[in-house]
Amino acid sequence: MSQAFNNTQPIYLQILQRLCRQVVRGEIKAGEKLPSVREMALQCGVNPNTVQRVYAELERLEIAETRRGLGSFITEDETRLKRLREQLKNEQIERFIADMEETGFSPEEILAGVRERLLGNKGQRGD
Amino acid sequence: MSQAFNNTQPIYLQILQRLCRQVVRGEIKAGEKLPSVREMALQCGVNPNTVQRVYAELERLEIAETRRGLGSFITEDETRLKRLREQLKNEQIERFIADMEETGFSPEEILAGVRERLLGNKGQRGD
Amino acid sequence: MSQAFNNTQPIYLQILQRLCRQVVRGEIKAGEKLPSVREMALQCGVNPNTVQRVYAELERLEIAETRRGLGSFITEDETRLKRLREQLKNEQIERFIADMEETGFSPEEILAGVRERLLGNKGQRGD
């Protein structure tokens, strides 16, 4: 679990992404304390420097804040977290569709491909 | 020079991707000769070595083949190119949906988001 | 400097082959760390780029994997290494026999020639 990093992306980004997703999925709640840098480093089998960087980035994104001597905490601003959810959704969709269109797929083909993948390819109509 | 590359991805991958897309979109046809390494390097404002790497990768992917002293050519195997198109489509969709689901979005939400982005949010019903 | 390379084959392939053979012979063990790119370059009297290429190829062959900032390591998957051994054996035999047959030697003649070379030509009978 704690050790599944690929080499194509910096580890710190992978951890960052995982934390964001846990927050968005509600597995980590508003106001919740994150593990200490050292603890998290152990859990992930990673250099503390790397975790430090993740927490700094979370702070920059206003998803967490660190209180000196106490640790890092997810923001208590729940609307911020809801915004985060929408933001991630839109970014991912945006990037996906831009990529697909640049590769030459039409909107119809994109939509059909996504639907097929999600629902199986039993003939849907009525778009 | 004439082309803009971003810094988040190696240049050679950006060129590779661009060529793949041009092939998939039919802008480059089966059997067509690619510019020589040196010429492409000039066009891209890039070192010949970098282009060399791109062409080598195209060959490894069986999208192009190089003939000694003659240059590099897109494969004449059109079915290979069709496969490439499907492959790119499926990979992109797969990655997108995996990402979305891992972030906690349901299939319905994904599909709705994609449709809305592609068609505007006029009447989606009955999925 | 310390190593002699012949001119008929690219240096990077010669280094690659040597490493593969060391792995197959068990001189380099599963999980073992390879010298850093720079160090290996020094050892071989070769440019770091050349070694880099070798390591990239080893990774593509799933013989080694590189961990960011840590170095390159022979895969810990021992069955992969056993497969490699068989693979090299079969490839070499296959190529040899294909060559021999294409040159017009019969299976009997091939086998006799190999046996003679390996054992001296004492009593070959009854094949």
Place this chain on the structure above:
Amino acid sequence: MSQAFNNTQPIYLQILQRLCRQVVRGEIKAGEKLPSVREMALQCGVNPNTVQRVYAELERLEIAETRRGLGSFITEDETRLKRLREQLKNEQIERFIADMEETGFSPEEILAGVRERLLGNKGQRGD
């Protein structure tokens, strides 16, 4: 037929090898006239320069000789051709076994592998 060259070896060597093998197999006989350079180039779909090089090499190996204004001819010295046959056989065997031993295979393993490949692996004994 005439167009099956791989990229890992110079085309002229591939043609050279093919001719040697045809001679060794007896498909081309002692004293026989080879196609003209231009003719052979057409047959092979190759630049005349390339064929020129092949014929020069054949002459250097004393397998063929070119008579000005008449063309190239396989040598009439049949013992030379027999020697060629043995020479090719021994070279190929030598190279194969050297490679195998360097990869760490024992003589027994080599012999077993070759026999298995040639005869199928029905338990032979009596070496």
Place this chain on the structure above:
DNA sequence: GTGGTCTAGACCACC
């Protein structure tokens, strides 16, 4: 420290 990428420029064999 590590690997990854890139440039500049060279040399080679091949066609």
Place this chain on the structure above:
DNA sequence: GTGGTCTAGACCACG
């Protein structure tokens, strides 16, 4: 002319 390899040296992000 072409692609393929190599060197020398640089810069970067990562751990």
